[in-house]
Amino acid sequence: MTVRAVLRDLFSPYHPGTSAIHRLPAAVKLGAILALILVLAFLPAAAWAAYAAAAALLLLAALLSRVPLSRLAQRLLLIEPFALGMALLALFQPHGLQQFLAIMTKSTLCLSALVLLSATTRTTDLLRLLSRLRVPPLFITTLTLMHRYLFVLLDEAQRMQRARRSRSLHQGRWATWHAWASVAAHLFVRSADRAERIYAAMCARGWKT
Amino acid sequence: MHIPDGFLDIKTAATCGALALTGVGVALHTVRRTLPERRVPLVGLAAAFVFAAQMLNFPVGGGASGHLMGSVLAVVLLGPSAAVLVMTAVLVLQCFMFADGGVTALGANVFNMALVSTFTGYAVYRLLCRLGPDTPRTRLMATAFAAWSSTVAAALACAGELALSGTILWALVSPTMLGSHMFIGIGEGLITTLVVAAIARTRPELLGARQGPGQAGGYVEFTVYGLLVALGLVIFVAPFASPSPDGLERAAATLGFEQQTAATRIASPLNDYAVAGLDTTALSTILAGGIGAVVAFIFALLLARAFALPERAPSAAPPNDGPCCAP
Amino acid sequence: MKALEVRNLSYRYPDGRAALRDVSLELEAGERLGLIGPNGAGKSTLLLHLNGLLPERLDSPSPIHVFGRPVEKAHLSGVRAQVGLLFQDPDDQLFCPTVGEDVAFGPRQLGLTGSALTARVAAALEQVGLAGFEERLPHRLSHGEKHRVCLAGLLACEARVLALDEPTSSLDPRGRRELKALLQRLPMAQIIATHDLELVVEICPRVLVLDQGALVAAGPTCDILNDEALMLAHGLERPHILQHHHPHPSSVRS
Numbered sequence: 001m002t003v004r005a006v007l008r009d010l011f012s013p014y015h016p017g018t019s020a021i022h023r024l025p026a027a028v029k030l031g032a033i034l035a036l037i038l039v040l041a042f043l044p045a046a047a048w049a050a051y052a053a054a055a056a057l058l059l060l061a062a063l064l065s066r067v068p069l070s071r072l073a074q075r076l077l078l079i080e081p082f083a084l085g086m087a088l089l090a091l092f093q094p095h096g097l098q099q100f101l102a103i104m105t106k107s108t109l110c111l112s113a114l115v116l117l118s119a120t121t122r123t124t125d126l127l128r129l130l131s132r133l134r135v136p137p138l139f140i141t142t143l144t145l146m147h148r149y150l151f152v153l154l155d156e157a158q159r160m161q162r163a164r165r166s167r168s169l170h171q172g173r174w175a176t177w178h179a180w181a182s183v184a185a186h187l188f189v190r191s192a193d194r195a196e197r198i199y200a201a202m203c204a205r206g207w208k209t
Numbered sequence: 210m211h212i213p214d215g216f217l218d219i220k221t222a223a224t225c226g227a228l229a230l231t232g233v234g235v236a237l238h239t240v241r242r243t244l245p246e247r248r249v250p251l252v253g254l255a256a257a258f259v260f261a262a263q264m265l266n267f268p269v270g271g272g273a274s275g276h277l278m279g280s281v282l283a284v285v286l287l288g289p290s291a292a293v294l295v296m297t298a299v300l301v302l303q304c305f306m307f308a309d310g311g312v313t314a315l316g317a318n319v320f321n322m323a324l325v326s327t328f329t330g331y332a333v334y335r336l337l338c339r340l341g342p343d344t345p346r347t348r349l350m351a352t353a354f355a356a357w358s359s360t361v362a363a364a365l366a367c368a369g370e371l372a373l374s375g376t377i378l379w380a381l382v383s384p385t386m387l388g389s390h391m392f393i394g395i396g397e398g399l400i401t402t403l404v405v406a407a408i409a410r411t412r413p414e415l416l417g418a419r420q421g422p423g424q425a426g427g428y429v430e431f432t433v434y435g436l437l438v439a440l441g442l443v444i445f446v447a448p449f450a451s452p453s454p455d456g457l458e459r460a461a462a463t464l465g466f467e468q469q470t471a472a473t474r475i476a477s478p479l480n481d482y483a484v485a486g487l488d489t490t491a492l493s494t495i496l497a498g499g500i501g502a503v504v505a506f507i508f509a510l511l512l513a514r515a516f517a518l519p520e521r522a523p524s525a526a527p528p529n530d531g532p533c534c535a536p
Numbered sequence: 537m538k539a540l541e542v543r544n545l546s547y548r549y550p551d552g553r554a555a556l557r558d559v560s561l562e563l564e565a566g567e568r569l570g571l572i573g574p575n576g577a578g579k580s581t582l583l584l585h586l587n588g589l590l591p592e593r594l595d596s597p598s599p600i601h602v603f604g605r606p607v608e609k610a611h612l613s614g615v616r617a618q619v620g621l622l623f624q625d626p627d628d629q630l631f632c633p634t635v636g637e638d639v640a641f642g643p644r645q646l647g648l649t650g651s652a653l654t655a656r657v658a659a660a661l662e663q664v665g666l667a668g669f670e671e672r673l674p675h676r677l678s679h680g681e682k683h684r685v686c687l688a689g690l691l692a693c694e695a696r697v698l699a700l701d702e703p704t705s706s707l708d709p710r711g712r713r714e715l716k717a718l719l720q721r722l723p724m725a726q727i728i729a730t731h732d733l734e735l736v737v738e739i740c741p742r743v744l745v746l747d748q749g750a751l752v753a754a755g756p757t758c759d760i761l762n763d764e765a766l767m768l769a770h771g772l773e774r775p776h777i778l779q780h781h782h783p784h785p786s787s788v789r790s
Contacts, residue, residue: 111214114305143253180265
């Protein structure tokens with residue numbers, strides 16, 4: 001009953017810096033990374049030369065960004081298992097090994113590109129970009145509020161879990177599930193109440209839809 | 210179930226993208242039209258809540274732990290269109306901030322986890338609420354089974370997309386995905402039900418907040434989501450579910466993909482070694498699915514029995530009966 | 537002209553409980569007024585009314601006037617720009633992704649854009665002592681900083697009345713001291729709902745006591761807060777600070 005440690009670490013994907021990569025406009029970075037991912041993802045299965053070129057390009061960008069490679073690798077390794085789990089299935093079919101290697105290489109390269117993007121670009125800059133891309137305002141509001149309150153909610157959840165644990169001496173699995181559910185339910189109730197107060201605060205500062 | 214980049218080919222990714230975009234567009238349109246202004250922040254907070262709930266893990270046993278997908282939770286709390294919006298927002302942020310789920314697979318992930326699972330969950334929930342007596346127990350039971358169905362349906366769509374892309378054979382991916390998600394779905398049903406029951410106990414009026422097809426135009430969205438999901442299943446799953454070996458080619462031909470090498474590439478190994486057992490594979494898949502559904506249904510009944518509040522307290526039942534009981 | 541005029545305001549919660557009974561008050565431009573009372577006395581509810589956030593359907597004619605303008609639908613955006621409401625939990629009020637965007641939220645709704653907006657935001661942050669905080673993320677701020685960013689958001693709207701709900705609760709001594717100094721520096725009229733009686737003694741010359749939705753006392757702070765019997769009767773107590781300042785309590789009450 002803990003916040004998934006794996007993802008907890010990913011909370012602050014942004015690594016502050018002043019490198020050339022950091023200073024590039026978010027739109028340029030997003031465009032370049034998206035283009036790279038599109039090309040990579042839809043390349044034929046065994047375009048090894050192209051994979052090598054993409055890897056070199058990404059490595060160069062990573063070095064330029066001066067984000068420690070170990071940090072990038074760490075984040076990559078945290079997400080990799082999800083891809084690996086799915087790709088393992090490919091091993092059990094004809095020409096499975098080749099297929100497996102190809103999709104793992106592709107997905108690892110694409111993951112690295114995304115990790116690099118989020119390490120050098122603030123999420124808030126990406127959100128700002130969305131309004132320039134004519135994404136409907138309702139969706140942007142939803143994304144923005146979610147991003148803003150995710151951390152608040154997780155802190156709340158952690159406090160509730162701690163308080164609960166401090167009072168529970170022995171717990172079977174059933175009790176743990178029950179406790180989990182009541183923490184989650186409480187979290188929703190609090191979120192709904194908070195949403196009311198946010199609405200009031202938005203109105204108080206002249207919000208018009 | 211988040212598909213990473215590199216697992217889908219261009220036709221599957223594009224098809225998923227188109228379906229997802231249409232569905233989310235309809236959801237946005239509906240929410241903008243029907244959601245009262247004061248509930249707009251709630252959609253954002255609910256998205257944060259679902260995201261947070263996905264990060265809280267619970268022990269499954271054997272050291273493993275599971276986590277919630279949350280689409281039925283969102284449906285029961287907010288109604289289908291807002292739930293689609295919430296799930297989409299969660300997936301978009303997961304993709305770009307945490308690299309969880311690929312960019313080229315975003316359409317597929319949104320289609321599976323925001324549209325297929327939400328719509329399936331909602332349809333099952335409504336159907337069961339209609340069939341049973343109008344009690345909190347029926348609603349809980351419907352919640353549990355809807356959560357299970359939504360998980361399995363999303364896994365089915367996911368398996369179909371991977372197979373159609375030529376990444377993993379249908380004969381491999383479908384039993385694995387469906388089998389594992391029949392178990393995961395039990396967890397989803399349990400947790401969703403426990404959370405909904407706890408909210409019903411403390412703040413039943415929050416469950417009355419969902420907007421359903423009782424409101425003007427509700428049936429239109431319901432139909433649109435239904436059509437999109439059906440179309441997706443026809444494209445992604447039907448080619449493989451058909452017992453006739455040339456089903457895939459036929460489907461590919463009607464869709465104009467006949468030149469695509471991917472289609473033939475999957476079709477040929479199927480021809481090579483799976484056809485002989487295809488009838489039995491399809492049959493056993495259906496059989497396993499049926500048994501799974503029955504088990505999940507019984508489980509949902511037991512769960513509802515254990516957690517439903519007695520009818521006596523008027524506050525136990527949501528004041529506004531919402532979608533399940535709308536005329 | 538009075539900054540704020542409330543005449544016989546009554547309000548019931550949706551469930552029928554009386555929240556405010558016949559409350560009347562006046563606030564002069566530039567005056568700082570303390571609003572004290574036990575939990576559930578209706579302090580926050582009163583503040584929400586000043587901004588037209590309650591009742592759900594505004595009464596007409598309104599019992600509340602802000603600089604002579606009634607709090608009615610037609611004047612609502614004007615009133616909301618003039619009355620800056622500081623909520624109890626700063627996280628409720630900081631709903632934008634960055635500090636800069638949050639402070640800009642109000643003025644942007646008022647139609648400000650471009651460099652004028654940037655300048656307004658910078659000036660407001662400067663005023664609260666947080667110059668250069670534009671790109672910071674709200675969840676990385678200390679509680680005191682969050683409070684001050686909220687205040688900057690109100691200042692950026694050029695509010696002429698500040699309605700503050702528990703501004704010092706959950707602040708550490710330094711945060712409290714900084715906030716107090718800031719409130720003393722700000723020239724606009726302020727109505728401060730709080731349990732921090734020492735803050736009231738220190739910065740509010742006049743105080744209102746609210747209990748069970750009704751005004752039970754009003755007058756100069758020292759007179760009211762020194763009235764031990766009155767304070768105890770309404771779930772309050774005489775702050776220690778007064779014992780040193782005013783060893784001879786008077787019993788004048790208005």
